[in-house]
Structure formats: C-alpha cells, structure tokens
Amino acid sequence: MTHLKTSTNLLDFDAQDLEAWCGERGEKPFRARQLLRWIHRFGVADFGQMTDLAKSLRATLLSSASIEAPAVLADHVSADGTRKWLLDVGLGNAVEAVFIPEESRGTLCISTQAGCAVNCRFCSTGKQGFSRNLSVAEIIGQLWLANRALSGLATGRETGQRPISNVVLMGMGEPLLNYDATLKALRLMLDDNAYGLSRRRVTLSTSGVVPMMDRLAADCPVALAVSLHAPNDALRDELVPLNRKYPLAELLAACHRYLKVAPRDFITFEYVLLEGVNDRPGQARELVALTRDLPCKFNLIPFNPFPDAGLSRPPRDAIRAFAEVLQNAGIVTTVRKTRGDDIDAACGQLAGEIQDRTGLAERNARVIPVLEVSA
Numbered sequence: 033m034t035h036l037k038t039s040t041n042l043l044d045f046d047a048q049d050l051e052a053w054c055g056e057r058g059e060k061p062f063r064a065r066q067l068l069r070w071i072h073r074f075g076v077a078d079f080g081q082m083t084d085l086a087k088s089l090r091a092t093l094l095s096s097a098s099i100e101a102p103a104v105l106a107d108h109v110s111a112d113g114t115r116k117w118l119l120d121v122g123l124g125n126a127v128e129a130v131f132i133p134e135e136s137r138g139t140l141c142i143s144t145q146a147g148c149a150v151n152c153r154f155c156s157t158g159k160q161g162f163s164r165n166l167s168v169a170e171i172i173g174q175l176w177l178a179n180r181a182l183s184g185l186a187t188g189r190e191t192g193q194r195p196i197s198n199v200v201l202m203g204m205g206e207p208l209l210n211y212d213a214t215l216k217a218l219r220l221m222l223d224d225n226a227y228g229l230s231r232r233r234v235t236l237s238t239s240g241v242v243p244m245m246d247r248l249a250a251d252c253p254v255a256l257a258v259s260l261h262a263p264n265d266a267l268r269d270e271l272v273p274l275n276r277k278y279p280l281a282e283l284l285a286a287c288h289r290y291l292k293v294a295p296r297d298f299i300t301f302e303y304v305l306l307e308g309v310n311d312r313p314g315q316a317r318e319l320v321a322l323t324r325d326l327p328c329k330f331n332l333i334p335f336n337p338f339p340d341a342g343l344s345r346p347p348r349d350a351i352r353a354f355a356e357v358l359q360n361a362g363i364v365t366t367v368r369k370t371r372g373d374d375i376d377a378a379c380g381q382l383a384g385e386i387q388d389r390t391g392l393a394e395r396n397a398r399v400i401p402v403l404e405v406s407a
Contacts, residue, residue: 039098042071043169043176046216047223057092065225071099072172072226075180101173102127107181117177121146121170125163127204129174131182131196138182139198142174144214145205150239152259153271154304156338157204165210171217175199175227199229202237202257208244218252231255231295237302242278245286253293257300257331258283262310263318271310280322287326298327298364305351306335307344316357329364 045053051064063085070082079085079093102119105126109115115131125146132139148155149162175196182195199221201207207214214236220226221234235255238245245256262268268275275283287299301323305311319330332355335345346354351367358365 039096041100041169042067042097043099043101043173044167044216046168046219047225049216057089059089063089068223068225072176072220072223073228075176075183100169101177102170104177115182117174117181119170119174119177121166123163127166127170127174129178129203131178133195137197138195139200140175140178140196141200141203142171143203143205144171144201144207144210144217148205149209150206150272150274152239152261152273154261154306154335154341154343156341159338159340165213166205168213168216168220171210171213172220174203175221179227196227197229198233198235199227200235200237200257202235206239206241207236208238208241208248211244211247215248215251218254222252222254235300239272239274240278240283240286241274242282242286245290249290249293253290253295255296255300256287256290256294257302258287260301260303260319263315263322267310267315271306284322284326287328291327298329300329300331302331302333304333304335305346305354307346307350309343311346311350311354313353313357316354320358320361320363323363329366330358331366331368333368 040053042050042053047064047068050067051061054061054064054067066082066084070076070085076082077099079090079097082090082093085093102121104117105120106118107115108118113133115133117129119127119129121127127143127146129143130141132141143166145165146163147160148158151158151161179194179196201214218234218236221229222231231254233255235257236248237257237259239259248254248256259272260268261271262275265275265279268280278286291297291299303310303319332351334351335341335343337343337345355365355367
C-alpha cells in the first residue's frame with residue numbers, strides 16, 4: 033500500500049499555532065518567532081535559506097512542512113497603477129486581491145471567501161453565489177504573495193521597500209462569516225514578527241453580521257467599515273438582504289459597542305451610490321438623522337457597473353449634492369475615486385472577465401439540468 037507524503041502548510045499558522053507545532057517537535061518558542069520572521073517579514077519560501085535555524089530543524093521542515101500560497105492565474109496592472117491578482121484556490125474556485133498605490137500609502141484589498149453568500153444587489157461578486165470559506169493560508173497568502181511581488185522578493189531583485197502599508201478585508205466575501213480563519217489572518221497582520229501592521233491600518237469591512245462584530249471587538253479590534261448603502265430598513269432589506277436578520281437598530285447598537293475598543297474613534301460607513309435608488313438629498317438627510325449620535329465618517333462609492341446589473345452610477349451633480357448634505361451636517365465625507373476599473377478591479381467589480389469564478393454554474397448544472405428555451 034502506497035502512502036502519500038503530506039506536509040503542513042505553515043501559512044495556515046498564526047504565532048500560537050506555530051509555537052505549538054515547534055513545541056511538538058522539541059523546539060523552543062523562539063524558533064517559532066524566527067520562522068514567522070522568515071516566512072512573513074522576509075517572504076522566504078525555501079527552508080534551506082533560513083540560515084539561523086538549526087540544521088536539524090531545517091531538515092524537519094523540509095520533510096514535513098511547506099509554505100504554499102494560492103497559485104497566480106493572472107496578474108494585471110491598470111493604467112492608474114492598480115494591480116490585481118487572480119488566484120487559484122482549487123476545485124475551480126478563484127479569488128482576487130487588489131493593490132492600490134497612492135502617494136502616502138499602499139493598500140492591499142484581500143478576499144476571505146470564494147464568492148459571497150450575502151448577495152448585495154449592487155455587487156457582482158455576490159452574483160457568483162458562494163462556494164466556500166478560504167483557509168488562513170489562502171487569506172494571508174494574498175498578503176504574502178503581494179509583498180513578495182511588490183518588494184521584488186519573488187524575482188530576487190529586492191527593493192528593500194515594504195510597499196503595503198494598509199490592508200483592507202474588502203475583497204470577495206464577508207469576513208465575519210469566515211470568522212476563525214479571518215481572525216488568525218488578522219493576528220498575523222498585526223504580529224511584529226510577521227507584518228507588523230497597526231490596528232489602525234487594518235480595516236475589516238462587514239455588511240453587518242452583528243454577533244460576530246461583538247466577537248471581533250473582544251478578540252481583535254481593528255478598524256471597522258460597515259457596508260450601509262441605505263438610510264432605512266425598507267430599502268436596506270432590498271439592497272443588503274442580511275438587513276432582514278440584523279436591522280439597522282441592531283447594527284448601529286453594535287457599532288456603538290465596537291467603538292469602545294476600536295483603534296479609531298469613528299466607524300466608517302461605506303455607501304454605494306445608485307442612481308434613482310439611494311442617491312437623493314432627502315435620503316442623505318435620513319442618514320444624518322440615523323447616525324446623529326454615532327461618531328462616523330462616510331465613504332461614498334459611485335456605483336461601478338457590471339453586466340446585467342440593472343443599476344446605474346449617479347451623475348456627478350447628484351453625487352456632489354448628496355455629499356454636501358452630509359458634509360454640511362458636520363460628517364466627514366469622502367467620495368471614493370474609481371481605481372482599476374479598466375481591469376475590473378474597482379469596488380464591487382471582483383468578477384471580471386471570468387464571470388463565474390466560484391464554479392456556481394457548473395455546480396448547479398450537476399444538480400439541475402440546464403434547460404434550453406427557444407423563442
């Protein structure tokens with residue numbers, strides 16, 4: 033009988049896991065810290081290059097461990113410098129990570145699920161359906177790969193720079209519906225032996241999974257962005273179906289609780305502007321009333337079109353008028369500049385030229401025969 037050799041992917045481990053793994057092999061805790069630095073801070077994938085590890089430990093690593101990030105299927109760079117990686121996560125599934133360079137910072141937007149079960153009306157990712165949660169290695173692997181690519185580590189032409197200063201969990205999926213893996217990935221981002229990011233520079237975006245917001249506040253409070261998109265329950269029920277389970281009153285109460293431990297003294301509300309749906313000045317005044325006693329800022333996102341959306345981006349005058357209502361009420365308000373839309377990397381566009389990256393149609397076809405209807 034032939035036994036297949038299996039190895040442990042160390043990208044799946046946070047500091048605590050790695051210390052336990054080393055301890056099981058008779059290694060001291062400091063070896064785990066060394067490994068974290070080699071893997072995450074220096075982006076090294078070859079155990080033979082980890083020169084300050086004992087030869088015996090390197091031999092153990094070579095025989096029983098690996099460092100495996102998702103394979104890159106495509107790598108696109110936009111005219112504005114935005115860079116998008118399409119990553120293979122197996123079984124026909126693919127996810128995307130997007131790097132957005134700016135003068136004062138470089139932000140990496142990463143995914144936590146293959147597809148998304150929340151199915152917001154204005155988001156192309158949700159139209160793919162939901163396939164599965166990503167593992168820790170698949171989540172942190174996006175940051176690991178991007179760091180290597182952008183700093184030259186992957187090609188051996190190291191620049192000595194760490195271009196990623198901020199990480200946002202705003203890619204494919206709802207992070208709080210993949211809580212355990214997301215939490216470990218967050219801890220790696222914050223670990224000084226790994227990426228050493230501050231809590232203020234890591235932002236988790238949620239559509240409003242109230243119980244998990246409370247868990248995150250207790251376990252690992254990072255900056256929080258909430259996908260709001262409507263000023264009342266009736267409209268939000270249509271745009272964000274999760275609102276039917278956790279309506280606005282419960283969501284805002286959770287935001288108040290989160291602020292007590294948040295690294296920033298405000299909650300960011302994301303608001304995709306849809307022409308004729310949620311972009312009227314009267315709706316902006318509703319938002320002012322809704323958030324009157326909650327320290328917050330608004331990030332207005334003009335809708336980024338995708339095929340068969342049935343929705344449109346408001347004209348500039350309408351966007352300006354909506355923003356002015358919030359600003360005149362003393363709320364810090366920004367209008368997100370569209371970045372990377374020529375490579376389908378803009379907010380809400382993570383579906384791109386491969387329209388069904390979670391294999392939804394193929395899975396459905398196995399269960400429900402596709403019927404051809406002639407006119």
